[in-house]
Amino acid sequence: MLAYAAKRALLAALVALTVSLACFFLVHLSTDIAVAMAGEGARAEDIDFIRKQYGFDRPLGVQYAEWLGRAVRGDFGDSLYFRIPVAKIVWQRLPVTATLGGYAILIALGLSIPLGVLAAMRPNSWLDRLALAIAVVGQAMPSFWFALLLMLLFGVTLGWLPISGSDTQAHFVLPAIALAYYAAPAIMRLTRSGMLEVLGSDYIRTARAKGLRPMAVLFKHALRNAVIPVVALAAVQLGFMLGGSVVIETVFALNGLGYLAWEAILHNDFPMVQAIVLLIALIYIVLTFLADLANGWLDPRIRIA
Numbered sequence: 001m002l003a004y005a006a007k008r009a010l011l012a013a014l015v016a017l018t019v020s021l022a023c024f025f026l027v028h029l030s031t032d033i034a035v036a037m038a039g040e041g042a043r044a045e046d047i048d049f050i051r052k053q054y055g056f057d058r059p060l061g062v063q064y065a066e067w068l069g070r071a072v073r074g075d076f077g078d079s080l081y082f083r084i085p086v087a088k089i090v091w092q093r094l095p096v097t098a099t100l101g102g103y104a105i106l107i108a109l110g111l112s113i114p115l116g117v118l119a120a121m122r123p124n125s126w127l128d129r130l131a132l133a134i135a136v137v138g139q140a141m142p143s144f145w146f147a148l149l150l151m152l153l154f155g156v157t158l159g160w161l162p163i164s165g166s167d168t169q170a171h172f173v174l175p176a177i178a179l180a181y182y183a184a185p186a187i188m189r190l191t192r193s194g195m196l197e198v199l200g201s202d203y204i205r206t207a208r209a210k211g212l213r214p215m216a217v218l219f220k221h222a223l224r225n226a227v228i229p230v231v232a233l234a235a236v237q238l239g240f241m242l243g244g245s246v247v248i249e250t251v252f253a254l255n256g257l258g259y260l261a262w263e264a265i266l267h268n269d270f271p272m273v274q275a276i277v278l279l280i281a282l283i284y285i286v287l288t289f290l291a292d293l294a295n296g297w298l299d300p301r302i303r304i305a
Helices: 002-030 033-038 044-053 060-072 086-121 126-140 143-157 169-199 202-209 214-226 228-243 246-251 257-266 270-298 300-304
Strands: none
Touching (some): 002 060, 002 270, 033 044, 060 270, 086 126, 086 169, 086 257, 143 246, 169 228, 214 228, 228 270, 257 270
């Protein structure tokens, strides 16, 4: 297990280095940052002054090495819009996005895994068709539209839940549901297909022939093997939630990383954009690494492969 973990950690480190390269060079190659910072109608001497002041006139390789060295220490420079250190405001907004993503993935797993298991136990039944219909609607409906429907029904019409802000835990209910419904269909379909495959395998028939209880066969033997790909998908979906929460956070006025990224892009705050993209990518890499370790623990054959 230690050798497997070391290999996955090395791969994760290489992916993180590649992401840092892409994060830095895409921002610098997509536009002239000095011109964007100077604004429209700026004089050439003003642009040259900004370029020299921020070191944009140096080779990109030198700039990247310096930026990466500071980023490893948690220093992403000062925000061009907020005029405070980037790391300070990022760490202030991160708990909101982390809370939203945590609630959303719990709701998605709590909805999709039971539905997937029940659908696999009764294939082609009304329950199976209902689960597939929920999955199709979840994939077809845009997340912002579903969020607006939730706000209109539970916030405006019924008045049960708040529709904006992040002051209490109740403020996260509607955005977490809206974000969870985006991830639930993929997890539900993968759970259903995995359970169908496992339930038709020889060792499940052997376990039933030995007289084991149906619940023991279902949860101890079938679900343990069927859930292996679900673990990896859940980690990927959580990463997508954290990275793609900008729409939901904007709709519900949550001051998280997603809304901060929208503000940074709107005001050409390049240091903030780089920091957020790199942080979300690193979180995604860590989640994938932990999912690989969990799968290796659940199925020893993965460690040998």
